[in-house]
Amino acid sequence: MLADYQLKMPKNINAGEHALEQLAGIIANGVKKIVIFTDKGILGAGLVDVPKAIIEEAGIDYTIISDIPAEPNYHEAQAMIDEFKKQEADFIIAIGGGSVMDVAKLSSILATDEYTVKDLLDEPLLAKKQITSLMIPTTAGTGAEATPNSIVGVPEKDLKIGIVNPEMIADYVILDSRMIKNLPKPIAAATGVDALCHAIECFTSAKANPISNTFALEALDLIMNNLVEACTNPEALKAKSDMLLGSFYAGVAITSSGTTAVHALSYPLGGKYHIAHGVSNAMLLTPVMKFNEPAIKDLLAIAYDRVVKNGNKDLSVDEKSGYMINQLEEMVKVLEIPTSLKTFNVPEEDLDGLVAAGMEVTRLLVNNKREVTPKDARKIYLEIM
Template sequence: MSFQIKIPSCIYGGVGCIENVKGIVEKEGARRIIVFTDKGVRAAGLLDMLTSLLDKTKVEYQVFDDLTPEPAYQDVERVVKEVEGYDGELIIALGGGSVMDAAKLCSVLKGARYTVKDLLDEPSQAVKMVRTVMIPTTCGTGSEATCNAIVAVPEEQSKKGIVNDNMIPDYVLLDAQMIRGLPKSIVAATGVDALAHVVECFTSKKATPFSDTYAAAGAKLIFHNIREAYHNPDNMEAKNNMLLGAFYGGVAITGSGTTAVHALSYPLGGKYHIAHGVSNAILFAHVMEFNMKACEERLAQLCDIVYPQKVEESTNDKARYIIGQIAGIVKDTGIPTDLSEFGVKRADLDVLVDAGSKQQRLLVNNRKSLSLEDIRNIYLKVLK
């Protein structure tokens, strides 16, 4: 068996590491910078931290912040057209997953003849046109580490991932200052998204020794720090550990891939615009319960790593303990657990089941196959 993993070529970590952006700009010899962000990041004052550093380098830069959360591919195409008019030599993304995904897509679209729609149909044609720097401002998407970009596809009422090695970022800056003031609800949603990444990757049919190493390291950090990061926003050690755990989860994705949790969450984001981390959190424990028989040993192994005090217990008990911790974290961080809160009705089940079943890129990673009836029953568990 051969296996591989992909990882950004240069990663900086620690409070204050955003200062390294000056050296990156100098190293790249960039004179004009494209900055991707969103209005929330700008309003929080985080953009000012970046632009003040860019001002010291005396480079030109253009800020693009007109990107909607959870964007459709048409939204990304619109932003890419705006960027086409600016002759930037380096892209810096400061934001959450949507911002970073849009920046990664721009890095392979600027000056290209293909469109985002073309990449949805055939992602292999993407070629990197502009090098990228990722600065995450949430603690969960892992987008800063992956070669994936997720966009909504309205006509399919779902989301779809574009995957191409050329979208791996060139530089990553993991600075906990960027998540110091993150609202608790976003700490929760993005943190549980990161937790889903590491657990799904560890239990994926395509898991490898490489992906296991990163998934296990990420799991230890996230399971032991997410509650603290949520309840005590000023605990910068917990915030830093969440940022690292999220990055490790992103790296694990490039080696193995997520599974049915993400597959079934995509229609919830695409049709109902439920935040990605929230839709994952709602489904997470229920999918792992469904997977229990196929994943029991893997979940028990993860329990040994994260909660070594449980090592004397049975395999079944350890696997159930991990699933119980997942459910407990979702409850403790105040994430809704019922889809009806978001206007989802039982009458929508057929559409959800159909859209979820089409996420074969991820469903093939799941150790237990899902029939249409299985998918329906999982959705029913979160429709009360």
Template sequence: MQKIYGFKTADNIVAGENSIETLKENIGVVGNKVKRALIVTQKPMQNLGFVDIITKQLDEIGIKADVNTDIIPEPTVKSIEDISGNIRKKHYDLLIGVGGGSVLDTTKILAVLETNNNSIKEILGTDLVKYPGIPTVLIPTTAGTGSEVTPNAIVTLPEEQLKIGMVSRYLLPKLVIVDPSLTIGLPKSVTASTGMDAFIHSLESYISNKANPISDMFALRSIKLISSSIVEAYQNGGSIRARENMILGSLYGGMALTAAGTAAVHALAYPLGGKFKIAHGVANSMLLPHVMEFNMDCIADRLCDVARSMGIKENLPADKTAEKVIERLREWIEILNIPQDLSVYGVKKEDIHGLAISASKVTRLLDNNPKKLSVKDIENIYSKLLR
């Protein structure tokens, strides 16, 4: 566990059912000079009426709002820079991101592109953004990435068939609104993949080499909330109790990874998303039990804590309790109908080595993993997902 550690997250967080309706009264935290805002979102969010709730409030306080719905899932460098080129000449004072992780990540990147004379590729990595971006308000509509409270943004580099992170304190928003009612209409598949992604953020943060008392607090609370609600949210999507637990669990998971970082599950997932377009939460979920089994001899004691937060109460030795955790993860994956066969996505045996090489380069995350992985180890994990 880290001896020296720190934590920084969004400046202001407002949460609770229908909290989206408080934007007008809370927007002052971003500053008093906002005259023109851009709402960054996707068509489904607009069709559900979420954008109308926002624009009505902005209009009431004299802020002119435009809407951009050009965000693509798993955004690429080019897709974000194309949007940036289109909006840069309009001189917005505020960006409001309304959507899932792809929207929130794009909003954060667009904000710093407005004030930094760099291409995205020049500021990928850690602490390469030189200047604060224009202010952002982030409103998640999935219980998954926790992007609203992290200094991270992920982009896809198709030419390298990989996803890469941008990490900077300047990506943190001025205001976050966490409204569980916005997640009521989520499709089951999205509830499953984003919910598992949130859980994995917390689990990996808890076993990370950078784990510390701050990250542990958020991770274990997140694990408890998600464990008690992920199946209910999937099976009964109208349950506001389950939806609130999930979106708070996602929020705490984002805080946990901000303080400690994710590890090998995410590192191995990035090439799957980059090359085969496998949704991030799905790729993470497929890999999760196999990576945990690989780590088992280094994390059994930590998984005992995780077991208690998951509601696993058997009085067993540490290794047996840890096995119960992995068994529960497999049960969730089956209930949530998440595939466990990479061939469904077009992955072939001859692709495994290249994927492993790509994953081995994600050292920012692999260095957090409690057990070192060789290229051969990574190949073995991927191979377990080929049926």
């Protein structure tokens, strides 16, 4: 029997060609001091200019915190939060990818000196929402604008760890495809495959349920049919806006279901070798899907019927499932994302450590429909060595 299931998600979602202009209305009711979280790359790309102009027009005081490093560890995240606390803001705007949004989300529940990020690593549910937050994603993407998760590196464990607390769910989201229009291709490709992994993992997760399936399947449809076009054609605005929507839906699916062994085994690659989150997921996607296939082929066949336009409904389950896995592999190849740990000089002697660290991510491994033993994890890592 299906266990009980639920969904929590942001209360206000603004999407569309001119969604950014909705910011004026959002901050109109009594906001006194805004902190904008962003990073140097996004600032340099001019993506803060329009929101800044809207805030200035409204005459609201603001500070920009732009020192957030890509994929921060918990010490770096805490340093940003400490800077944030000095500002005494009553509204947070995150303009960025997952790295920026995750720090902003932690800030929204750590605005007083009561707890630190380290406390939440031990007990994630300690802190409550203190500051209203708005997420404006600039990658498509992590879906962090939808989720209750914040992922930080934990150097002493050579791992990345997800802090999950529903109080971190954003109050407002703005999805405006202008924010991803000029995303450099390698970033668009890696972050797009991250969203693809969220969709396929959530759909095949042991925690999948009718609500998460609705979002995961629509996400998969949008992402598989737009990812390559969005990454390779700078003018493909419709494909880019579908990617933004797809990555948001995939984030909603994460919240109700959960990712599986791709993300679990990916965390040590980010934690120890600082391989970008989307790239490490892309490497593991095909090996893990092939490993999982015996347990999920019926689901992959359902996904085929939904996603493959003009597909042949009469194919067998094995054929449909095989086709889907081939397509995933092909997309990673076409997008020229590295598929071997050799690219990152990971020595084979590190294999035992990788297996041990990967097996620690039980929060996600329990979602995998086929049990992953240390021997299985070793085989999967060996495939990408």
